[in-house]
Every structure is written in C-alpha cells, then in structure tokens.
Amino acid sequence: MIRPRLRLRTKLLLVTLALLGIPWAGYRYVREMDGFLRHAQESTLLGTARAVATVLDDRPRLMTPRPDLVRALREDRDLYAYPLKNPIQLDGYAEDWSDYLDRALTYGPEHRLAGSGPPDSLSFRNLVGVRGSYLYALFLVRDDHRVYRAPDSLRLDQSDHLIIALQDPAGRFHRYLLTTRAPGWVNAYEVDAAGHGAPHPEVRIQGEWQETPGGYTVELRIPETLVGNKLAFAVADVDDPRRRTVREVIGTAGVTTVAALGTVMTPSPRIQAILRGLSRANARLWVVNRQGRVLALTGSLRPPPDETLARNGAGPRADNGGLLNLIYRLVLRQPTDQFDDALAGASRLQGSDVQAALAGHGAVRWRHTPHARAVILSAAYPIHDGGTVAGAVVAEQTGNAILTLRNRAMVNLFNVTLVVFAAATLALVLFASRLSGRIRRLRNQLDAAIGPDGRVQPAAISGRRAGDELGDLARGVDGVLQRLAEYTRYLEGMAGRLSHELRTPLTVVRSSLENLEHLDLPAQSRPYITRAREGLDRLGTILTRLSEATRLEQALQQAERERFDLAALVSGCTAGYRDAYPRRRFEADVPAGPVMLTGVPDLLAQLLDKLVANAMDFGPPDRPVRIALSATPGQAVLEVINDGPPLPAGTADRLFESLVSLREDRGDSPHLGLGLYIVRLIAQFHGGHARAENREDGAGVVFRVTLPRD
C-alpha cells in the first residue's frame, strides 16, 4: 500500500478545514437569534393586538349595534358587505366586481325557501359591497326560463323577481320586490310582509337588470340609511309565462319575518377610525366579531411603495452584484413583497389564533402565503365586553423583517468567516512554509554535514538560536554532529595516535636490543636477537603506515600547489618503477605532449605509487601493470589497470575507505587498507575522485582517478 506523502503545508491546510466549524456555529447562532426574533415579534404583535383590543374593550355599541340580535348565525344566512375600492356603475355587468367575484357566495336548491323544481333550474351567486353611503349588491342568476313581467300586469310577483327583506335602523321590517318588463333600469317596490297590498315604489333602491346566457344579472344599489343590521335577499323564479306562478324561491335567508333575516355585516366606520389611529407600518389590523366576521381592517402587509425591500437590504449591497452576492441570493431565501395574500378582503377570519382569541385568550400563528413566498405572523387578542368575548383584534405582519435581519446576519457571518478563513489559511500557509523551510534547511544542512563518503564535515547548523522545538532539534542535531565529528576525528586519528603511543614501547624494545648486541652474548642467542630485530622492523613499518594517512592529511593542509606536467610525472614514475622492480613489466600509455595540471606533484606521485603498489599486489607477477593517462581540456584521467581477480560486487566504493582491505592472502608486508584511502584523499584534494571497477572483459580491475584541469 502506498501511503500518500503529505507535505507539512498540505497537512496544515487540512487542519485549516477545522475552521469550517466557525460558520456552522455561526449558523446555529443565527438560527437561535432567528427564534428569539420571532418570539420578540410574536410578543410585540400580540402586544399590539392587545393594545388595540383594550381600546375596543367594553364598547358594546361599537362591536354589536344591537346586542339583542347577537346570536349564533349560520354563515350563509349572513351577508358581508365588502368595502368596495372601485366605484360601481349600475350597468348590469359584473366587471366592476371583478376583485371580489371569487368571494361570491352561491345559493342553490339547499337554500330553497319555497316551491320546488329541477335541481339546476335556479341558482344564483351574490356579492354585497359598501361604498360611500350605498350598499351595493350583485346577483348572478342562473335561470333556465326567463319570464318578465307582463306588460299589462300590475302584479309584481308573476314574473322572475328579486325580494329584498331588511330591517331599517329604526328596527322596522321592510320588504321590497324588484321585477322588470324588460332588461334595463329597475326600481324596487315596497310591499307588505305578506306580499299583498298596493306596491309602493321605492326609487331609492335602484338597479340594472341584464340578460345573460342561461340567466340574468341584477346589479343594484341601496342607500345605507335604509339598511339596519338585518338583510336578506331572495330570487323567485317563474317558469311558465302563461300560468305565471312562482315555482321556486331561493334566498340568502328567510324574507318573511325579521327573525328569519340574515345579518349584514358592514365594516364599522367608527372602529375603522379608531384602528387608523393605531395602525402600524407594515402591519395589518383586523377587528372581527364573535363570528370571525371582519368589522374593520387597516394597514397593509406590503410596505408603502417608496420603501422597497430591495433598499432595506435583502443582500449586503444589492447594487454590488458580485459572484458572492449572486451565491447569497441563490442560497438564502429572500424576503419579497410579491406574495399572494389570500386574506386581503376576506369577510371572515379563521385560524387557530382567531379561534383562541374568540375563546378568550390571545394567540399567535405563523402561516405561509400561497406558494410559500412569505411567512405571515398573526396575533389575535380577544375584545371583552363586560365579561364576554365580543370579538377579537387580529394583527398581522410578515416575517420579512426577521428574514431580512437573518439574511443580513448570515451574509455578515459568511463574509466574516470567509475573511477569517482566508486570513487563517494565509497565516497557516506562511507559517507552514516557514516551518517546512526551516526543516528543509535543517535537513539539507544535515545532508551536507555527512559527506558522500560518510565523513562528518564541519558545518554549522543554522537556526540553533531559535527557542522553539525546531531550535531544540537544530541544537540536538548540531550536538550530535559535533560529537559524531569528534568521534570520526577520534577514529581517524586513532591510527596516528596508536602509532604514536606504540612508538615509545617500541623504542624501549629497539634500544634495549641494540644495547644487547654490544654485550658478549652466546652465539646461539644471535638468531633470536636477529629475529627480534626483524619483528621490530615490521612493527615499525606498520606504525609508519598507520600514521601515514594522518600525516598526509596534515600535509594536505600545508601543500602548495604548482603548475606542472602530469605526463612527465607519470613517465618519470613509470621509469622509476621499472628500475625499482626490474622483474615486473610496466606498460605506460602517456600522451606525447605535456598535460599541464595545477596541483602538488609529490602528492600525485604518491598517489601513483599507491595505485601501482596495489596493482602489483593484485596482478599476476607475469602480467604487466598498465598505466594510462588521457587528457581532455577539462580533465585528466589516470588509469592503473591490473590483470588480477575482479572485485566482489558492491565493494568498489568501500575500497577507498580507511582501514578497508579486501586482500584474502596476507603477504609478507603488512596491509592496513590505507593505500587506496590515501589515493582518495589526494584525488579529493585535487578536486577529483577515484573509482575502481572491473574491466569489461572481466580479466582485471581498473583504478581510475579523474582530476579536473583548469
């Protein structure tokens, strides 16, 4: 398994990821804050609702003009008069009502007051509105057979007609009929409760009757002064133009007695006035009665047009459209004013909060608008009227403010996190770079301190003064290197010291032997003295060689370089070898011209001596030792080639180390493995290097010294 090599810098960068915990914690915090804000908004809104409710407390006339009429009503008997925003033109067309059409109540067979008929022969939809001092009503009637009032008939009830029954503010019961001879402008006639007696035209109730495919439309207007609390409408259907009998009557409520009438709920102008004084920005206040009917409404959930949310700051800086803001806009839900408010214009409020308030205690509710474009908070608080609940105040507000705050907090949080993250990452990268740089420097210095030959070079380890662990490490490494260098020096000086220490006892023995020779000794003791002398000489040779390397190192320090001809040196040395060893053959391959080199000729002669001595020891006596010198402008290569046995694998470089000898047979003269070490020292002193390798034909070994030329 390959373990991935992670750099210190990479590791620290990975550690940086731990900082990602910051935004998480921040997110949690923001969520919590969101909860607190919601709670605060709930309290505030509930407070608002309670304040408004307190204002309305114990003002029975305000809430219910006729407390005796307050009773449980069926919703479909009651009529709610919407406050109409647009003027209504009495033209028999429903266009003016388009904002409210979807709230029109449909009355069908289940609202039948009299008669019978096929299920789909008669039904109508009704809307009631208030504007100015008029009550408006719209009837969209489906009728399979339209029968108009006969031209010659005085009777009002022998054709399709509309019945209006109401109680006026004074509490008197009135009943009106509306019919027409042809589509067009219509007026009402007041009739008595039984429908008999002479009809009395009531011109204040006016309207327009228009035919529609499958029925007709009636749009009419009633002065508010005529209408008290109670109101009911009914549509009577006559299908047979000859018999002209009322076949079926469908109504919003009973139209014959006061008790049967439904209630008409009109927004209370007085409550409205009170509410207007209490209205808050961005909040909507409702006042509902016990049935949840809306009595008053003020304010709007949408802010005034000049105060758009964009300016409030949905994003940090909406005009600064960077990539970051784009991401924020995508990730965070943005508050918007473009939501559908299903409740706007509602005639009746429902919901847990309203029910709780009508049951006597305040409550709040969060709800989503359709399509979840916005969240709306509503708080309801009961209005008391002498111990009973007379209604409730409902205050509504969008959650946009909180959402905006939360978004802003989120954006700030992410921005801060981003900055902190970037700063921390940068700091860590710098720190890691510096750290790994120091470690790298230490490693490089450590590498450099131990040379390729395994010798400890005297090199100062930097960064020892640092007070941290790396400083400790540097100091430790420095200490180890110092001790190692001392130990290496000790080992290297060992041979020299050993020879020095041994020389004194050796001198004692030698001088004693020499003194002994001057005495009259028996003849038979001579050979022993001679042998002792021989042994002593060998010991002396060993000691001399032991100290040779040490002496050489010292000599190198004082050596004076000169410019000389290496070719002449090699030729001269070769001639010397021939003289010194007449029984061996030496083959020299030296360039004819001079090979000038800057160096110490004595040392190079010593180098060649060692190489040749080595070659003579290893090569067979009957084979020549070959000495080859070649030169390029950049370097000179000196080779000494023997025909001896090849080197064992892997020993070529060790050969040049101190006290390493691969000789298997111990010859007469001692071998300490210092000869090739001296070769290496001299080669290195001249900036070159020494190598040993087996000849390609396997018949011998090449010792090659490469020396740079200037």
Added chain:
Amino acid sequence: MSRRIAIVEDEPAIRENYADVLRRQGYTVQGYAARQEALQAFRTRLPDLAILDIGLGNEVEGGFDLCRELRALSRTVPIIFLTARDQDMDIISGLRLGADDYLTKDISLPHLGARVAALFRRTEALESAPREEDLVNAGALELDTQRLSARWDETPVELTVTEFWIVHALARRPGHVRSRDQLMGEASTVVDDSTVTSHIKRIRRKMAEAGADPGCIETVYGMGYRWKPAR
C-alpha cells in the same frame, strides 16, 4: 675530559638505553625526567649537547619550552630533538626554536651515535679554520663537511645536520639521481618518503632564502632527486 650529554626523557627505559649507548662511546651522560629538573641542572652547568624529548610527563610540549630556555642560556650548545612525534608541524616547530636536528625514535642507536659525533665535530670545527680537503663545491654552493655548514655565494645557509647530509649527497654527484632511500642512508636517518619530501622542501626554501635557484634540487618523479648540474 669527556663531553657531557644531557638526555631529557620521561621514559626511564629509553633514557637509560640511550645513556648506556652514549656512555659506551665515551661520553658523560646525565639523564633528566622532567623539564624543571633539567633546567635546574642546565643553569648550574651547561651540557655540551642536549637530547630532548618533546612530551615530558604531563607537559605535552615541555621539550619545546626547554629548548627555548636552553637556547636562552646558550646560543651554541647543540640541541637534538629525539621524539616519537614525527609530524611535520612538530619538526618545523622544533627546528624553528633553534634545535640543530630533529630525529624520530625510529632511528637506530648507531645512527644516533653518528649524529652526536657529527654535531660535536661541527662544534669543534667551528673553533678551527676550515680545511681545504673538507670543502665540497657544486657551483655556487660550498659545503664544509667538517663544520657541517653550507654557503651559497658566500651567504651561509642554515641547514640542520640531516639537511646538510641530504644536500651533500646530492651536490657531491651533480646530475645523478638519488633515491629517497639513498638520501636517508646518506643522512644516517630513518624516515619515510614523505619526511624526505618535507626535508627537501625545507632545503629548497632555505637555499632560496640564501639566493639560490630553488630548482637546483630537481625532483625526478618516481625515482628521487638530483642536483641540477651548473650550466
């Protein structure tokens, strides 16, 4: 009256062995183990020749100090360093302090005797007039084998005994190559090749100081050295 030799050597066996050899050759020998002891004696009476070890007991360089002090007492008494230390630096230091010769303990006793005799001979010769038969001339170089002194164009060249014999061996037969072994034999000393090399180096420098061409001693690589015949 026999000549008096002082041996300052902290190793009693060596001291006594050397003393015995020299006594056998007719010298009066006093042995000292420590620097202070020797210095006391020198102040009372100067020896005719002093053989000093460098390391004396605890004093690693006590011999050098003693040499300096003895030289202060007398400018002429011959001083030989005889030591186990054969490092170039030690040799240079010893000779710079005014020693007449520097021998390592590898030297055989007969060689030591010869060297002592040569130094005494030189001391004697300095007191008498130079004799013609003792002079060897090689170009501008004049060697007096009796006084063991060398002159280049009448300028004295301060050579140690070892150096003198090396120069002598080379200059007597100009043009002939002398191997290192031969030079060592001529100089009655046992040193290794590199010591010969450093001797040659010092000789060249001294010759150069006296105005001679340092190339007068020519290196024949692999063989040895030769005196360059005068042109």
